[in-house]
Each structure stands twice: as structure tokens, then as C-alpha cells.
Amino acid sequence: xxxxxxxxxxxxxxxxxxxxxxxxxxxxxxxxxxxxxxxxxxxxxxxxxxxxxxxxxxxxxxxxxxxxxxxxxxxxxxxxxxxxxxxxxxxxxxxxxxxxxxxxxxxxxxxxxxxxxxxxxxxxxxxxxxxxxxxxxxxxxxxxxxxxxxxxxxxxxxxxxxxxxxxxxxxxxxxxxxxxxxxxxxxxxxxxxxxxxxxxxxxxxxxxxxxxxxxxxxxxxxxxxxxxxxx
Numbered sequence: 163x164x165x166x167x168x169x170x171x172x173x174x175x176x177x178x179x180x181x182x183x184x185x186x187x188x189x190x191x192x193x194x195x196x197x198x199x200x201x202x203x204x205x206x207x208x209x210x211x212x213x214x215x216x217x218x219x220x221x222x223x224x225x226x227x228x229x230x231x232x233x234x235x236x237x238x239x240x241x242x243x244x245x246x247x248x249x250x251x252x253x254x255x256x257x258x259x260x261x262x263x264x265x266x267x268x269x270x271x272x273x274x275x276x277x278x279x280x281x282x283x284x285x286x287x288x289x290x291x292x293x294x295x296x297x298x299x300x301x302x303x304x305x306x307x308x309x310x311x312x313x314x315x316x317x318x319x320x321x322x323x324x325x326x327x328x329x330x331x332x333x334x335x336x337x338x339x340x341x342x343x344x345x346x347x348x349x350x351x352x353x354x355x356x357x358x359x360x361x362x363x364x365x366x367x368x369x370x371x372x373x374x375x376x377x378x379x380x381x382x383x384x385x386x387x388x389x390x391x392x393x
Contacts, residue, residue, distance in 0.1 A: 176217035176258060176336025177207045183215035185385035186329075186338075187223040188310075188317025194223065202226065206251070217258040217331040220320060222251060224305045225273055254279070254305075261332035269321070271305045314391035318384060323347075324377035338381055340374045350375060351382030 183205075184191040197203040198213060203222050207214040215223075254271060270287070272280035280287055306320045318338075320329055328341045338347040345367060353363050360375045367375070 175333075176331040177214045178216075178220070178336065180213055180215075181389060182337075182385075183220060183223070185388045186318065186320065187215075187220045187227075188312070188315050188388055189223045189227050190312070190315075191389065193227070197223075197226070217320070217329075217336045218251060218254045221254040221271055221305045224311070224317060225254070225279075227311060228273065228305075258331045261330060269306070273305060312391070315388045316384065317388070318381060323381050326374050326377050327381060338378075340370060340378060343370070345370065345378075347378035347381050350378035351386075354379045354382065 178186065180191055180194055183189075184194045187194075194203075194215075198205055198209070203219065203226055205213040205215040206219055207216050268283060270280075270282040272282070272287070308316055308319045311317050323329060323338050324347075326341050327338050327347060329336060329338050333339070334344060334346055339345055340347070340350075350363060350367070353366070360372060360379070363375050364370060364372065
């Protein structure tokens, strides 16, 4: 059974199966399943036989994974942030609700060594204090931008995973896709895996251009490497 906090989350259009969630978040599949089983980070879209994680879940996975790592000397070690998982989920769900605006505002979600979440746009950054209050200041690690999660595992940018690629929670179930199209990188990656070279793929998608095809293949290779390295 999912936890109360998972059941209370709104359903969203972003929906990732385990392998995709693990590759995008940069968290090992074994860890993903263990956290789901222990209800530390429950998949909020579906907890049934076929588990599915939301876009906000990807940020939660990155946050918890980072918080559980050893911190540099001088930082206090915490297994979990001061805020409850329910509070964290409510805050991170805002990123999912922004949808298309993620690309327009340059929205960021940062976490500092104390486990405080910092949100921001191009114009401002803030910490939620509760009761509608905000404290404005800089943050630390941006959960949306790419960074090395584990040795050899680099979580991609969760808004712009490539120069011509985008991830929008409200579009195509949150799947990475070529900007201004509905062509998912998975589709291009599948053709690449079947042995088709970029020229052959362009014959099937003549409007994409070499840059888009190359970017999609590069991303899919990176996500496959994440799964292999973290296995």
C-alpha cells in the first residue's frame, strides 16, 4: 500500500516507469524499488504492479539521494531534511505544476546542506517558510540541472536535457522530446539501437535535422549508461 503522502498527491500527466525514472533521476533501480518498498519515496502516480513515478518524484529522488550522501567536512550529516517527506513533496510538486513555464522562467529547485529547499526564477530565489512566507536568498545544489549522482551516473537536466531537447511535465507524459515537436527521444533511440545511422533516421524524420537526431541519440545513450553504471 502506498503511504498517505503518496495517496494525497494529485495525479499528473508526467508518468515514468521504473527504468525511465531511475535513468532520469540518476538513482539506481535497486534503490528506486527499495525506497518504494519501504515507502521512503513512494511512486505517486501508480503504486500498483506497474509502478510509475511523477516529475516531482524525480526531484524527490534526487533530493533524498543527495541528502543521504556524506557531506563535506563542516556540514551536519542528516539522513533526511528537517522538513517531512510530505512537505518536500508539496513543495517540489510546484515544479511539476509549472509545466511549460519551466522553460520560460528558468525555474530552479536547490537544496542546501541543511536540507532547506530553495526555489527560484531568473528574477529571484526564495526559501518557503510556511504560512505563505518566503525568505529570499541563494541556494546550493540545483536539483533540476545535471550533476553526477554516483560515479559514472550523471542525471540529465530535467528541463533541457539537450540543446534542442525539452522535458515538460504536461507534455508527452513528461518524456524528453525534440523541441517544438511531439517526437520523443526514446523513438529515435530505439531506431539507433536497431542499427540505423543518423542519415537513415533522418529519412524517417526529414524535418528534424542532424542536430536534433544527434542530441536525441546522445541523451538516450547517457540514460542507458546511467542504468548500466548504477546496476
